[in-house]
Amino acid sequence: xxxxxxxxxxxxxxxxxxxxxxxxxxxxxxxxxxxxxxxxxxxxxxxxxxxxxxxxxxxxxxxxxxxxxxxxxxxxxxxxxxxxxxxxxxxxxxxxxxxxxxxxxxxxxxxxxxxxxxxxxxxxxxxxxxxxxxxxxxxxxxxxxxxxxxxxxxxxxxxxxxxxxxxxxxxxxxxxxxxxxxxxxxxxxxxxxxxxxxxxxxxxxxxxxxxxxxxxxxxxxxxxxxxxxxxxxxxxxxxxxxxxxxxxxxxxxxxxxxxxxxxxxxxxxxxxxxxxxxxxxxxxxxxxxxxxxxxxxxxxxxxxxxxxxxxxxxx
Numbered sequence: 572x573x574x575x576x577x578x579x580x581x582x583x584x585x586x587x588x589x590x591x592x593x594x595x596x597x598x599x600x601x602x603x604x605x606x607x608x609x610x611x612x613x614x615x616x617x618x619x620x621x622x623x624x625x626x627x628x629x630x631x632x633x634x635x636x637x638x639x640x641x642x643x644x645x646x647x648x649x650x651x652x653x654x655x656x657x658x659x660x661x662x663x664x665x666x667x668x669x670x671x672x673x674x675x676x677x678x679x680x681x682x683x684x685x686x687x688x689x690x691x692x693x694x695x696x697x698x699x700x701x702x703x704x705x706x707x708x709x710x711x712x713x714x715x716x717x718x719x720x721x722x723x724x725x726x727x728x729x730x731x732x733x734x735x736x737x738x739x740x741x742x743x744x745x746x747x748x749x750x751x752x753x754x755x756x757x758x759x760x761x762x763x764x765x766x767x768x769x770x771x772x773x774x775x776x777x778x779x780x781x782x783x784x785x786x787x788x789x790x791x792x793x794x795x796x797x798x799x800x801x802x803x804x805x806x807x808x809x810x811x812x813x814x815x816x817x818x819x820x821x822x823x824x825x826x827x828x829x830x831x832x833x834x835x836x837x838x839x840x841x842x843x844x845x846x847x848x849x850x851x852x853x854x855x856x857x858x859x860x861x862x863x864x865x866x867x868x869x870x871x872x873x874x875x876x877x878x879x880x881x882x883x884x885x886x
Contacts, residue, residue, distance in 0.1 A: 573717040574651045580712050581654060590657055593709040597660060600676040600706060606835070608680055610867050614831055614875070615824040618817050619739070620687045622806060626735050627679040629802040629864055630756075631728050633763055635675045636795040640767040640788065644669035647717050649777055656714030664715045666783040666791075670724035671716045677706040678728035686732045753807040760799030767792035793853045797860025805868025813869070815876050823879060830878065831871045838862050 584590050599605060609628065613621020646668045648654045648661070656664075665672065685699035707721035742748050772785040809815075819827075842862065846855050 573719060574647060574654060576718060577647055577654055577711060577714055578651070581656075581714055584657070584712060584714075589712065590659075593712045594657065594659055596705050597673060597709040597713060599702070600673050600680070605677070605680050606863075607832075608684060610831060610835075611828060612684075613867065614827045614872065615817055615819075618815075620684075623687050623735055623739065624680055624683045625864065625868065626739075626802060626806075627683045627728065627731050628676055629798045630735075631675050631679045631731055632672070632798040632860075633760060633795045634727065634731070635670060635672050635724065636767060636791045636798075637763050638670055639665070639667040639672075640770065640772075640791050642669055643667055643773050643783070643788075644720075645775075645782055646715060648714065649782060654714055660710075660713040660715045666788050668716060669720050670727070671707070671710050671720040672724070673710055674703070674707045674716075674721040674724035675728050678703050678725045679731070682725075682729060683732060686729075686736075749807070749810060753803055756803040757800070760796060760803065763799070764792040764796040767795060790853055790856045793857040794860050797857040797862075798864065801861045801864035801868065805865045808869045809872055813872050813876055815872050819879070823875075826878065827871075827875045830875045831867070834866055834871050834874065835863055838866060 609621050609624035611621075612618075612624065644667055646656075646661075646664060648656050681699040681702045685695040688695055703725065707725060710716040710721055711718060738752065742752055768789050772783065772788045774785060775782050843859065846858050850858065
């Protein structure tokens, strides 16, 4: 039934077009807009909202990698030769299919945004839900995910909202509880990464080639470690040593955004290419996931708080 649905969408794609549009929609989770939402919330508007979105995005990604690597569900085109996915989407599709990382990340950011503000801005649920559903549908339309891939990703991501809300309410301002959460989080991320690295992976053959190279699949361990450690280390270090406030002047907020995206730009344009040259594939996967989120949570707040203190001294 799920493959019949994908073939139906494939016929629509071939007969009526729409691939370019839905390819653009599919790129939304990795766009600057999606990255900017939790970052600007965290730096300038509502620190708790930013942390909430970043937790759901990053820890949701760890869970996503855990499920992908544990169940090892192949992409839908390996199940039916009649299914031919979008070439562009297929080229960047990760090894395993279930659950969808695009649907998970979009739900975490846009769904998390609507969930956090559901009591004071209930109207946000409509545009945010449309964004999540559009991205999820785009993955089906392009033929790289089954309906259950995207549906399960959305369901467990929404479930994580309720877990996150309870966790952060329990933490409050209690430093001892925060330390427990930090240590448990680190331990959980390490265990997931070890499992993904050392577990056996299937070596089924398709057209004379192994469908998913186990060595490539194990890179998910470094991706999960990067996302998870970036959150727990960044969150804990900022809370322990910086504790910046968002109630600052509009001018300071503007400078925070300029500094923040300046640092992220340097990471993307300068640091990543250098790391790709000098590091192994696994190490690069770790730092590619770790650096931007650790920068958002700790490095950038450290920089702009020092700038702000210097400015106050000079005035």
